[in-house]
Amino acid sequence: MSEPSAVSGQRSAGIRFDNLSWHAGTFRLEGVSFSVPAGNYAVLMGRTGCGKTTLLEILCGLRRPAGGRVLIGERDVTALPPGERGIGYVPQDGAMFPTMTVRDQIGFALKIRHWSAATITARVQELSGQLGVAHLLDRLPQHLSGGERQRVALGRALAAKPSVLLLDEPLSALDEELRDELAALLKRVHREFGLTALHITHSRREAEQLADVVFRMEAGQVTAAQAKVGGG
Amino acid sequence: MSSPAQRLSPFWVSLGVVAGLYLFFLLAMLVATASYSSPEKLVEALGKREIQHSIVLSLITCTITALLSLLLAVPVGYLLARARFPGKHWLEAALDIPIVLPPMVMGLCLLILFQTPLGRFVENATVQFTYTVFGVVLAQFTIGAAFAVRTMRHTFDHLSARPEDVAMTLGCTRAQAVWLVTLPAARRGMFAAASVAWARSLGEFGPILVFAGATRMKTEVLPTTVWLELSVGNLEAAVAVSLLMVLCAMCVLAAVKWVGEEV
Numbered sequence: 001m002s003e004p005s006a007v008s009g010q011r012s013a014g015i016r017f018d019n020l021s022w023h024a025g026t027f028r029l030e031g032v033s034f035s036v037p038a039g040n041y042a043v044l045m046g047r048t049g050c051g052k053t054t055l056l057e058i059l060c061g062l063r064r065p066a067g068g069r070v071l072i073g074e075r076d077v078t079a080l081p082p083g084e085r086g087i088g089y090v091p092q093d094g095a096m097f098p099t100m101t102v103r104d105q106i107g108f109a110l111k112i113r114h115w116s117a118a119t120i121t122a123r124v125q126e127l128s129g130q131l132g133v134a135h136l137l138d139r140l141p142q143h144l145s146g147g148e149r150q151r152v153a154l155g156r157a158l159a160a161k162p163s164v165l166l167l168d169e170p171l172s173a174l175d176e177e178l179r180d181e182l183a184a185l186l187k188r189v190h191r192e193f194g195l196t197a198l199h200i201t202h203s204r205r206e207a208e209q210l211a212d213v214v215f216r217m218e219a220g221q222v223t224a225a226q227a228k229v230g231g232g
Numbered sequence: 233m234s235s236p237a238q239r240l241s242p243f244w245v246s247l248g249v250v251a252g253l254y255l256f257f258l259l260a261m262l263v264a265t266a267s268y269s270s271p272e273k274l275v276e277a278l279g280k281r282e283i284q285h286s287i288v289l290s291l292i293t294c295t296i297t298a299l300l301s302l303l304l305a306v307p308v309g310y311l312l313a314r315a316r317f318p319g320k321h322w323l324e325a326a327l328d329i330p331i332v333l334p335p336m337v338m339g340l341c342l343l344i345l346f347q348t349p350l351g352r353f354v355e356n357a358t359v360q361f362t363y364t365v366f367g368v369v370l371a372q373f374t375i376g377a378a379f380a381v382r383t384m385r386h387t388f389d390h391l392s393a394r395p396e397d398v399a400m401t402l403g404c405t406r407a408q409a410v411w412l413v414t415l416p417a418a419r420r421g422m423f424a425a426a427s428v429a430w431a432r433s434l435g436e437f438g439p440i441l442v443f444a445g446a447t448r449m450k451t452e453v454l455p456t457t458v459w460l461e462l463s464v465g466n467l468e469a470a471v472a473v474s475l476l477m478v479l480c481a482m483c484v485l486a487a488v489k490w491v492g493e494e495v
Contacts, residue, residue, distance in 0.1 A: 057397075060397070060401050061400070061401070062397050062400065062401070081400070081405070082397075082400040082401040083400060083401060083402060083403035083404060083405075084403075085401075087401055088401070089397075089398055089401040091394050091397070091398060093394070095392065095394035095395045095397070095398045096395065097395050097398075097399070097412075097413045097417075098391075098395070098413075098416075098417040099416040099417050099419075100413075100416075108399070108402055108412075109402035109403050112402060112403040112404055112408070113403055153398075156398070156402070157398075157401075157402075159402075160402065160403065
């Protein structure tokens with residue numbers, strides 16, 4: 001991968017699920033089709049166990065669907081490995097790498113992509129400043145608070161400049177005050193980085209704070225619940 | 233056991249008495265063995281050429297076995313912890329065979345395996361195992377590796393797969409994610425697995441006796457020494473070697489506790 005000269009401003013791409021199906025035992029998703037327009041912040045809501053996380057993991061490439069297609073922009077990514085999909089993924093608990101410092105976590109994707117050490121350092125500095133974790137760069141995850149972990153997880157996901165950001169209940173483990181703070185950060189990141197975001201949550205409040213478009217998942221189907229005019 | 237009233241209840245007192253009696257029994261055995269002989273006689277016994285050879289051979293073979301066990305235990309433990317596949321329960325049961333079978337029977341099975349065409353082919357293609365030092369390592373490995381696999385499976389069970397998933401979305405292959413993210417997090421478990429295999433191998437006797445023999449200055453390891461010395465009535469030397477093994481076991485126990493089995 002070449003090293004882009006611009007430090008931020010990823011090009012966003014829409015997300016499209018096309019007639020997707022998934023089976024595991026008695027659990028099934030059948031004919032799931034919906035799309036998130038490029039640059040939108042989409043929130044997907046639904047009951048626990050309805051398949052929201054499965055859908056996100058299929059989009060990440062961590063699970064293979066039984067049928068259908070997943071498109072990011074115009075690209076069919078159904079058969080691509082997770083790392084080639086141009087996505088950033090933030091799971092619920094942050095899923096920090098247990099033995100790496102914040103600096104190494106944020107620079108991880110860039111090291112894998114063989115960016116030069118100087119460019120990695122610059123990108124880590126820039127992102128950590130934007131996300132308010134510049135003072136934590138030498139800490140290990142066990143010395144971070146819940147909110148700090150989520151900020152680091154966000155920085156790690158954004159480092160390689162993905163076009164799509166996927167968030168699986170990123171605020172659910174935080175107390176209310178911290179939630180509002182991080183929701184504001186997510187909104188700012190979405191706007192400044194020009195990403196398409198898909199955010200899973202149970203919280204109506206999060207949906208109201210963040211969503212351009214809200215989807216609801218019920219009985220293995222996804223329907224658009226509401227869309228804000230103008231977005232953002 | 234949070235309040236003094238709870239601590240003094242007959243329930244907790246009776247549990248404490250049971251645990252205390254068992255601990256007393258263990259300590260009494262060790263103290264009796266330790267006080268059986270005088271330090272001078274211990275030094276004299278440990279100065280014997282045969283016993284020194286056995287000490288060195290034990291240390292070398294146990295260390296090789298521990299490393300080989302780890303090489304097997306890491307991939308197999310990972311497979312059992314992370315993958316779902318048909319027949320997994322059968323594989324898990326099969327991997328416990330060395331733990332549940334009598335050690336002497338394991339030695340006999342090894343001996344018979346190397347009498348078959350497959351065994352002879354392996355010996356012709358590599359080295360002679362039966363009644364050699366290589367046989368000592370193989371007999372130790374057969375049982376030690378099963379314990380190491382258990383420990384590594386337990387370690388990977390307690391490490392979330394989520395960071396690996398994230399690493400893959402960041403550009404890693406599964407192998408890179410395991411190598412860069414999971415294995416560094418599993419290092420304490422790896423140390424524990426190697427230590428368990430090492431300690432288990434140090435005490436292995438039955439399979440070694442049957443498969444590798446008990447030839448002095450050749451395939452004699454510490455448990456063999458205890459048996460050989462006992463069989464000629466030299467209790468002093470048997471006690472000296474036993475105490476040395478107790479010391480080694482305690483060092484391993486302390487090291488594992490110190491590094492911490494939890495990951």
